[in-house]
Amino acid sequence: DTGVSQNPRHKITKRGQNVTFRCDPISEHNRLYWYRQTLGQGPEFLTYFQNEAQLEKSRLLSDRFSAERPKGSFSTLEIQRTEQGDSAMYLCASSSGLAGYEQYFGPGTRLTVT
Amino acid sequence: SQQGEEDPQALSIQEGENATMNCSYKTSINNLQWYRQNSGRGLVHLILIRSNEREKHSGRLRVTLDTSKKSSSLLITASRAADTASYFCATDARNAGNMLTFGGGTRLMVKP
Numbered sequence: 656d657t658g659v660s661q662n663p664r665h666k667i668t669k670r671g672q673n674v675t676f677r678c679d680p681i682s683e684h685n686r687l688y689w690y691r692q693t694l695g696q697g698p699e700f701l702t703y704f705q706n707e708a709q710l711e712k713s714r715l716l717s718d719r720f721s722a723e724r725p726k727g728s729f730s731t732l733e734i735q736r737t738e739q740g741d742s743a744m745y746l747c748a749s750s751s752g753l754a755g756y757e758q759y760f761g762p763g764t765r766l767t768v769t
Numbered sequence: 770s771q772q773g774e775e776d777p778q779a780l781s782i783q784e785g786e787n788a789t790m791n792c793s794y795k796t797s798i799n800n801l802q803w804y805r806q807n808s809g810r811g812l813v814h815l816i817l818i819r820s821n822e823r824e825k826h827s828g829r830l831r832v833t834l835d836t837s838k839k840s841s842s843l844l845i846t847a848s849r850a851a852d853t854a855s856y857f858c859a860t861d862a863r864n865a866g867n868m869l870t871f872g873g874g875t876r877l878m879v880k881p
Contacts, residue, residue, distance in 0.1 A: 697871030
């Protein structure tokens with residue numbers, strides 16, 4: 656399967672702990688996106704990479720959040736000092752500027768902060 | 770509020786009927802995309818319509834776009850129980866770095 660993959664699929668953590676999620680995009684997709692989705696809502700944009708450069712960050716991305724894409728392939732999203740309000744599904748998507756603008760989403764990482 | 774807003778928020782139909790979902794948005798766009806999401810899972814891309822297109826078809830899906838009204842509709846014909854899912858429109862706004870702005874979604878239930 657050459658789709659977008661995300662790990663872990665589920666994460667339960669205690670408030671105050673740090674968590675890190677990983678996203679592996681479709682091979683050769685140079686664009687990678689992170690979104691957050693809470694129950695009953697549509698996804699909300701968090702940040703966007705083109706190759707290894709982080710080009711855009713939402714105001715939703717507080718100082719406790721950091722994302723990296725060090726080699727322009729996989730990406731990590733870290734949340735420090737988690738809060739209950741961070742509980743959500745974190746979705747990763749990738750796209751190729753050459754092929755168009757469709758974004759292909761991974762299955763998501765569901766975070767529960769207790 | 771979010772850029773795209775779907776209407777209705779929930780829709781329940783019988784298998785075989787058609788389902789129509791509408792989406793409105795606020796700013797100028799490059800394109801508008803429709804996605805499907807099964808409960809608790811990732812989003813599946815359905816169809817993309819560019820700002821200079823008015824209608825597009827893909828299998829049982831028909832999407833229209835009216836940029837003068839800043840609205841789009843998704844029609845699913847001859848619905849099946851497997852079409853039960855949430856459907857989201859997402860806009861790729863001009864000068865927005867290709868980030869997608871999603872609406873709140875329409876929850877479609879197709880009864881067998």
